[in-house]
Amino acid sequence: MAVSLFAHEVSDLCLGKPALRSLSVSATVREALSALKKLGESYLSVWSCDHSKGIGSDSDDCVCVGKVCMVDVICYLCKEENLSSPLTALQAPVSVLIPKGPPIVGHLEPNASLQEAVDLILEGTQNLVIPIQTRNSTRKKLLQKPSSDSTLHNNQEYCWLTQEDIIRYLLNCIGLFCPTAIKPINFLNVIDSQNIPVIHYDDPASTALPLISESLVHQTSVAIVDVEGKLIGEISAFTLNSFDETTAAAIATLSAGDLMAYIDCGRPPEDLVQLVKEKLEERNFGAFLELMEEEFSLSSSSSFCSSSSDDEFSAGRSGRLGGYSARLVRRSEAIVCYPWSSLVAVMIQALAHRVSYVWVVEENGTLSGIVTFIGMLKVFRDHVKSMG
Structure with missing residues (x-):
């Protein structure tokens, strides 16, 4: 039944997902731009980390605070003042690329339910950050300073869980949602006719x-x-x-x-x-x-x-x-x-x-x-x- 499907753990949706490539929130726009080109990634996760007691210590507190992509850089450079002085604009901290307001990324534990993930997304979270579970996930590792080459935070690796991942997962079990799934979209009131860009x-x-x-x-x-x-x-x-x-x-x-x-x-x-x-x-x-x-x-x-x-x-x-x-x-x-x-x-x-x-x-x-x-x-x- 659909109810039991929503009780599944989100770790079921993360199998085989690659570890997130990341940037420190203290990096510059130029560094973000360079990393996006070098790594060929669509998005880089941005992390804020507290290493006050030393890298790799139990006090490490790393939180993903956002994500950046080439479109963020493009829109940022479109501003009049940045078109006039692009080299100066590129020296700004990468935080200028992160949208203001409620965060669009959020953390969730691997044993959280699919229902919890869906509820977070419906509340405005765009990407969920999930710890990757492996046989070596409990082994103590040295935590590198966050950079474009770093995939390790809080002594573990993380992956994205996206809206697309969840929709694809639900499609694989679409029979559980009949007859709703085969009804016309205008009958289901799923068409947004007000907020059209x-x-x-x-x-x-x-x-x-x-x-x-x-x-x-x-x-x-x-x-x-x-x-x-x-x-x-x-x-x-x-x-x-x-x-x-x-x-x-x-x-x-x-x-x-x-x-x-x-x-x-x-x-x-x-x-x-x-x-x-x-x-x-x-x-x-x-x-x-x-x-x-x-x-x-x-x-x-x-x-x-x-x-x-x-x-x-x-x-x-x-x-x-x-x-x-x-x-x-x-x-x-x-x-x-x-x-x-x-x-x-x-x-x-x-x-x-x-x-x-x-x-x-x-x-x-x-x-x-x-x-x-x-x-x-x-x-x-x-x-x-x-x-x-």
Whole structure:
């Protein structure tokens, strides 16, 4: 039964997960940027540790206080003062990248129940930090000073438990949640039609900056619509995370539509790169232009997309229901469903495309809402409550 499933220990979901790579909260933005590039990690955990009685002592008190990724760096550098003095901005402590307000990461013991994990996520926790259990987990180890190469804190290693992990786990046991799982999402009231991060195609990309930061916290994206309100694409934090810090200049100078083209094919189109450079010069952001020139000269690949037009595609997603079309589409094309799609179909869609949300559109393509992992988890939690 679903009730017994929610009683399972979270350690069941952590099998085989890699240890977290980390940074000290005293590290600089430059050090975080360097570590993200060097390690090839999507996220680095940020730790605050008290070694007042010596590294490795029983008094060590290490707490994960947040996480950082390339999108955090990009959004930070987009600020006017940081575009003017990027090298100075990079010397700031990494704590400037951590969102203000309630923490989005939290600690949980391996023997905690899945229900406890779901409740924490519904309260606003984005990632749960779980100690990794191994046969050697009780052995005393020397605790290294937290760095990008450190995986050990409080004499043990930790891993992330994410919303995606829990949704995937629940999908494997989806039969326990029938008939709820096969009901339409509009019947389940899981569609959020109020808090939709959206801008228009011709709007300056810079107007999306607060929405990009917000979507990163809520693990969503920024929808791009035309004048009729039809969904034509998105600015995805997931896609931005595969770029580097120079993308801040593109956000600061391009339109939303041009930014979609800039991030579409894995490498910015040459004509848009040149346009960004010209606009940086016009706004007297010479220091950032130098940083951009240096980054491109150091890049391992000097190839660009040939055009910012519709000539550049990558295999993947379809804007049609289900998102499984084999046709070639732009990377910025959003994953969509319809109000009458079943909850389980939307779950499969999101997991297949490694996103934590699916846009909801009407039959004519008009954007009407968004379904998130948080909304799905609430449905499953309510299902369990109704049985208890």
